[in-house]
Amino acid sequence: MAQAIRLQQASPLKASCNQCSLSNLCLPLAVEENDLDSLEDIVQQGKIYNRGEHVFDQSTPVRSCFAVKSGSIKTSIITEGGDEQVTGFFMPGELVGLDSMSSETYACTAKALERTSVCEFPVDKLEELTGKLPELQHHMYRMMSQEIQNSHQLAMLLSKNTAEERIAALLLSLSSRFRRRRMSPTNFSLPMARNDIANFLGLAVETVSRVFTRFQNQGIIRARGREVELLDVEALQVVTRDFARQGCQ
Amino acid sequence: MAQAIRLQQASPLKASCNQCSLSNLCLPLAVEENDLDSLEDIVQQGKIYNRGEHVFDQSTPVRSCFAVKSGSIKTSIITEGGDEQVTGFFMPGELVGLDSMSSETYACTAKALERTSVCEFPVDKLEELTGKLPELQHHMYRMMSQEIQNSHQLAMLLSKNTAEERIAALLLSLSSRFRRRRMSPTNFSLPMARNDIANFLGLAVETVSRVFTRFQNQGIIRARGREVELLDVEALQVVTRDFARQGCQ
DNA sequence: CTGTTACATTGACTGGTGTCAAGTATAACA
DNA sequence: TGTTATACTTGACACCAGTCAATGTAACAG
Incomplete structure (x- = not known):
């Protein structure tokens, strides 16, 4: 009332x-x-x-x-x-x-x-x-x-995980945060540039690029610029191994 | 009163x-x-x-x-x-x-x-x-x-700095924390094992060992086991470059 | 003293990532 | 729409640090 x-x-x-x-x-x-x-x-x-x-x-x-x-x-x-x-x-x-x-x-x-x-x-x-x-x-x-x-x-992510693991973790983290907001957890647009991702994850931009294309070639994701589609979430979770499944942030 | x-x-x-x-x-x-x-x-x-x-x-x-x-x-x-x-x-x-x-x-x-x-x-x-x-x-x-x-x-330390820089930063951090307690900032005993240092800094134990001896050979520190003496604090600060001079923690 | 265990050091080799360089796509803007 | 700057991708190569393996050292119990 x-x-x-x-x-x-x-x-x-x-x-x-x-x-x-x-x-x-x-x-x-x-x-x-x-x-x-x-x-x-x-x-x-x-x-x-x-x-x-x-x-x-x-x-x-x-x-x-x-x-x-x-x-x-x-x-x-x-x-x-x-x-x-x-x-x-x-x-x-x-x-x-x-x-x-x-x-x-x-x-x-x-x-x-x-x-x-x-x-x-x-x-x-x-x-x-x-x-x-x-x-x-x-x-x-x-x-x-x-x-x-x-x-x-x-x-922990920075000190223990490979480039692939870090990027998989970030993608999963973003995914779960989109889901919280009732948005698609598998189809979203990255708000940040590759450069920011690289810097955040302690990698070179080139490495981020390479991992994105590698994931794409493996059929795990589809990425065109900042548009990302997670095709195989399970595979991403496997990549991150024991890293927190609910996302790093 | x-x-x-x-x-x-x-x-x-x-x-x-x-x-x-x-x-x-x-x-x-x-x-x-x-x-x-x-x-x-x-x-x-x-x-x-x-x-x-x-x-x-x-x-x-x-x-x-x-x-x-x-x-x-x-x-x-x-x-x-x-x-x-x-x-x-x-x-x-x-x-x-x-x-x-x-x-x-x-x-x-x-x-x-x-x-x-x-x-x-x-x-x-x-x-x-x-x-x-x-x-x-x-x-x-x-x-x-x-x-x-x-x-x-x-x-930041983990994602941007080399092994030498990380260890120098840790030594300086410990040094300033000993000083806060009115203890010698240049002559102290490490409370933790090499293994813990390595894990904390995202390095292998062997790397920590190597850097310690390298610093020792350069006359920057003197280390026997956990006993450490900082001989050239300025050199350590140079190693850490722009990393926070007041210590990482 | 000696065996045991944990911790630390040193060497040889390998590999993942950074760096450098070039090229391509995309976005910003006049 | 053209022009430019920015962002992104791809390749070649080098190097730092990890891994594996062996040895050295200290602490400690028996």
Whole structure:
């Protein structure tokens, strides 16, 4: 009932988190009606970035963390030498900036891979709110823990697996993340360039290319540019061997 | 004054966090007198593990996170296939288990590398407490963020750097962590075996051995077994090139 | 002292990936 | 639509680090 009323009141500028199809992803535990209201009070919605635009970089003072609404974001660390290390790809429903909570400046640079809209959560207000809402605090801890685990999985992938295994793992990870969003898990468009994949997985671009064509020749995938079709998911899982079946991130 | 009184009252079983020489490391922000008191109420001190004993493993239900008081701990992920991936080494003043906050079972296995004593913080009570103490909550977020950053740095090291660079980075990291504890940054004893170093850095044991002797022949270090002396810190920094000078972890 | 075990070092050889270089397809843009 | 820049693919070759195998060393029990 209260929900029905809010649905009517919702202005186009400030959509309700309740209405958001992604709320079950970015806020799975903040189920309390009141909690959601409080969250909506602090969230700044609807910011949009064009392809290639920076959401923040390592010199930006930390103000907020971001939930991807649509599009996708890549985060990377830029060293003094100018080298880049891609640390993650973030798709709708996923949170960017957890590695920078309570830092002075962001620990990485976040760049939109395509036209991307985000919800912005000011960290000071978020901290204040989590102090009042145990459920939300618990959820924050859970997501940050998950982020650490993801990064450990990535480290494992980088240190123990071959090029084929790494790429198979990434494809499976993307697949399961598309499925979560009720999109086809076998037929999707890569949001990132081969270069980003290579950098993320610690490989040369040429190696990524070669593995893609090898997979294609084996009938495991079909790839034309960024369009990918997974023809034999099981084969991909075999390639990754004991690497987490539910995806590396 | 209040402190003087507590000093007298402190029982041998329950030492005050105030007295702990590591409090500036594991609790740098919880400076409030009252906050420390509250923390002491929930912490279980003085648990001791012998070399090789598990503090927890991946099948253990999450109950607590742990601060190392003395000794050292290694954490690793064990895959279904039985492969091990070392994810970190933890020394006095550092927190173990942040990757498992709000999980069902621990995300990794923690094993004492030597005789090790820890302080145990039950996560449910810790969550409850951080809800009341904004400073402590802020500190938790900071530490978890830091853990994510560390892991990203590791991923970068694994994907972009040669064997020599990785080992130099680890030596420098250990060095700076010994310095934080007011111990010699150039003359210390490695808490872990070559095998663990190799696993952590994504190398073969033989490679680690070879690099150690190579460094030794170049006059950069002196190593006999686990005893290490850094003879030329600058040379090590040169080897790591643009990799974080303040250490990877 | 001696056998046992775990840990560490060293050498020879191999292979997966990076590098360099060239060519092709695709996207961006005027 | 043409032009250019960017992204992607493919091939040839070299090299770092893994693997296999043997030896050396330290800790420890009997």
